[in-house]
Amino acid sequence: MPWLKHWLGRVLLGFFLLGSPCVWVVAPAAQSGESSGAVPITIGVLAYNGKAEAVRRWQPTADYLTAQNPGFVFDVVPFYLAELAAAVRDGRLDFVLTQPLQYVELARKNEVWPLATLNVQTPQGTLDRFGSAIIVRADQQAIQHVRDLRGKVLAGASPDALGAWLLGLDTLNRVGINPKTEIHTLFTGLPMSQLVQAVADGRADAAVIRAGYLEQSIHAGLIAPGTFRVLDPKNYADFPYQVTTELVPEWPFCATHRVSAAFAAQVARGLLGLSQDNPAAIAAGITHWALPLDYTSVAHIDARWLPHNRSVLQWLRSFGVWLLLPLGAVVFVFYLQGRRTQRHLSRQEASLSATLNTLQDAVIVCSADGRVVFANQLTRVFLTHPVDDLSALHGRHYAVLFHLRWRESAPNFDLRQAVALLDKRPEQTYHVQLIIGHQMREVDLHLRQLDDLTEQKTPKFVMTLRDVTEYREATALLAYRASHDRLTGLLNHTAFEELLERHGHSQSEGLILWLDVDDFRLINEANSRRLGDQLISRLASALALNAPSSGLVARLGVDEFGIWIPDLRALSYRQWPDELLGLLRELRFEIDGQRFWLTVSIGVCLADYRLGAGLLDDAEAACRRAHREGGNRVVWFSRDDAEIATRREQMASLHYLKQALDAGNLVQVVQLIAPVGLTQAAVFPLKLPTAHAHYEVLLRVKGADDRLQSPVQFIEAAEKYHFMPEIDRWVIR
CATH class of the missing domain: 3.40.190.10 (Periplasmic binding protein-like II)
Incomplete structure (x- = not known):
């Protein structure tokens, strides 16, 4: 078997080159004397799961080989089966990564030789x-x-x-x-x-x-x-x-005759040295590359099931005995088989037509000169001029069927130009607008060139159209609802934080305001939530109307709003928050015959090139202080503000105390009450007191080092934020 001898010879050559202390590498482009710039190396990859997926999976391996071979740039080009064979035959590839059957066919023609076999990573282990x-x-x-x-x-x-x-x-x-x-x-x-x-x-x-x-x-x-x-x-x-x-065996990585044996050996060394934790291996879903396996079993399948071009002598050796059969019998058998095949093809064609008519896409098959050969039932929906019978479309040119509006950058781009590009790109997808009467629909247009198997071998192409108007409208509506408040139409809290993070990463200077309506809960309790919603909606409109043109308003809570002003040069930003507060003081809202006057507490923080999330927290802290000081005022955040710092420390202490309560780190200890002057104190687990001794029970917090700490520093925060009843219940449980 010539291909097996060729494969064994290449493996032995690979072992020799991999073990050599010094290898002279001759790159394909370098052989012509070119020395300026990096030499491009093309790796053809079989795209069995789509071309985009093939590039995503194997381009990191090409980048790894580029790093391992200075002066060369490896690039992955995905192909389907027939395309890959043609690329090797035309001499356009340096290396090939394909399935074993195609490798056997290429090796039989002496076009490639193997360098390594991939080992696939699965959750259950490694597979070769x-x-x-x-x-x-x-x-x-x-x-x-x-x-x-x-x-x-x-x-x-x-x-x-x-x-x-x-x-x-x-x-x-x-x-x-x-x-x-x-x-x-x-x-x-x-x-x-x-x-x-x-x-x-x-x-x-x-x-x-x-x-x-x-x-x-x-x-x-x-x-x-x-x-x-x-x-x-x-x-x-x-x-x-x-x-x-x-x-x-799994897929082999092969070299073509465009590269020298020495350069192929260097590339094989790089592949065999690829570790499992390398990003290239992770992206490809493999553990490592191993020495080439024996593909004899694949060669048997190739020889059994695939036709090969045999010489006349080989044909005579294999099938000469059939020459003894009468020619009439042969002709009769072929006649019967032809009729059977014709009936089978007719059934297949009818089945295919029925299948295409059930699709949710319009499918139009055209001949090489653009005449309609087949159109399924859904094509009626997309036609500029409706027809009663689809057979009326047969023979008509595709260009007159639809009124399309293109979004391509090239001027005067149309369907004819897209079809003409099929010679360069056999498969294309466009997002176009389809005009039907007075309606405009969003449509995905897909073009694909087909190879006709008839004697004329004239190429055809198939055109599919899918109406995605409702899908895109639904997607846009879902995106809007996910980022905007239903009541006011403003950005919601999550979208506002994401916006601030983007500005923070770009170190954009700006101003953030946190507004909280004073005593809004009393308005809801005294009236109704419906009236409260109307007040919030009108207040949101007033904020959006009076914000600077570059500003952005968001609803952060039930009665809380945020304003982000990225451009401070367009206004006097030190005076603007007070001007906004004065304007809100003058507003009166009339709802159901009642007049309402709202006051707000405003916290302001200068961006100061910090991330958005921290900026929003600072503005909220300043707003809380404004509310504690009586509301209806503006407070600027300052890092030196002792009150804000104290409040944050108290919140941290309260959080620590809650964690201690949940984790069981609160401890009761008993201490003997002794006269002044008694030096020893007893701290031990609770016991029944003696007749004349007196004890006091103390509360302690167990720290990270298991030492007992006094809870004095936590008590103030617990009392201020109404957490003492929980501690009392724990003590008397």
Whole structure:
């Protein structure tokens, strides 16, 4: 087997280079004599779970290799299966990270050789192998074993996907099912979630997925437990997931012929030295890279299930015996098979059309010249000019079907230009506005180029439109309600604090005011909460109206407001709080024939380049002092304010006393009452007094070092903030 000899040779070369004390590295770009700037190195990665996810997972590894190889810049480029094979064939990649089956195919063509095999990190341990699970819906009682799949629809990612198709075919063959004639296939493409969705929707009876994907999706909350089950699960001692098939080695990291063997060995050394706690390993979800495993089992699957271009001599050696069959019989068999295939394709096409008509998206398939080939029922909703029969759309150009308003930065950008870009970007998504009559709807437009399998091989493209107007309106409404007060429409406490934190991190100078309505509780008790809400709403309007243009007003509590003024140059900030207080004194509110006059206590604090949360606490402390001094006044916060400092110390003492009470750190001790002059004092657990002795019971607080402390420093705070009844109840319990 040429590929195996090639692989063994590369491994031996790798061992030699990894053990060499000195390695001369020749970079791909450096071979041409270029020495200015870093040399770009491209790593092609198979995007089995989406391209964005592939970049997120493997770009940290590329950054790690960049740090390990000065003078080179590694970059990850995600590809799907066919795209990755084409990129290697065209010589656009330096290294490749792909699934084992594609590696075997590339190695058989002498295009790559392995450097390392990844070891995946799972909650149950490290895995260097993987398999496939054949899943069905849990309520599918007709299918209990793999052998029950005969005549059923089986979904896979693609005909050449290892974990999401071919391993499943090998298992079907083991139980006596011919995958080519005794099952119906449905290929959904990647990501893997499309396979699970096909089973959930009933488009497929079962699906072949990578083992572990079901458990990981359940753990992530993407799939409800008990929705699916795995057919004929096998138990492997070192494999924690349910698996239906045999296990094969994990993904290899390979080098292409664009890099020298010495440079490949240096990169392999860097991968093998990657530790488990490295950010690159954490992002990739692996524990480490190991020396390449034996991929012979994968090669057997490749040889059995995938077609290969054989030479005439090889074909004659393998199938020459069939030349003895009469040509008429061969023609007749092909004729029968063609009719059967045609009927099967017709059923598949009808099933696909029915499925597309049930989607919540408009789906339009167009030919290479832009003529409509297929349109599902929901397309009617998006048309500029409605039609009674969708067949009337066949042959019409896509550009005349919809009236779209684009948000692209390029002037005069339209649907024709977007379709023209498919040659460069085969898949595109746009957020556009759709005009239907006098209505304007928010729409997500998705374009994807397709490869036609007919003899003409003319490319097609599919266009999908999804109306997301209600979704975006609901999202905006939820965001507004989460950050604004329902009664006043002002920012709420949480949003106000986040705003101050952003200004604090940017060290923006400003002024913060905390306003508290004096004796507002009495207004609610004497009247009604409805009237109180009206007063608060009108007061909020007055504050918003009289705040500076750069200021921002928020409701912080029932009768508390905050004002943030980031631009102090636009006003005399030392006088403005007093001016605001004077204005509020003059306000009169008439509600239900009654006139109300509100006074407020205002605490003011200068930003002084501190974080927003601390700034808000300081303004509140100043407001509390204004309230204690009688209200209807302005108090500026000062770090030297002894009263505020004392109050904070008392609050800290009260908090310490409450913790001691909850933790059982209050202790009663007994002390003998003795005449003056008696030097010894007795402190011991409570006992019954003797006939002539007298004792007093004292309260102590056990400190962090188990020493008893006098509670004198806590008593004042407990009495001031009405906590003494709790201590009394503890004493007499």
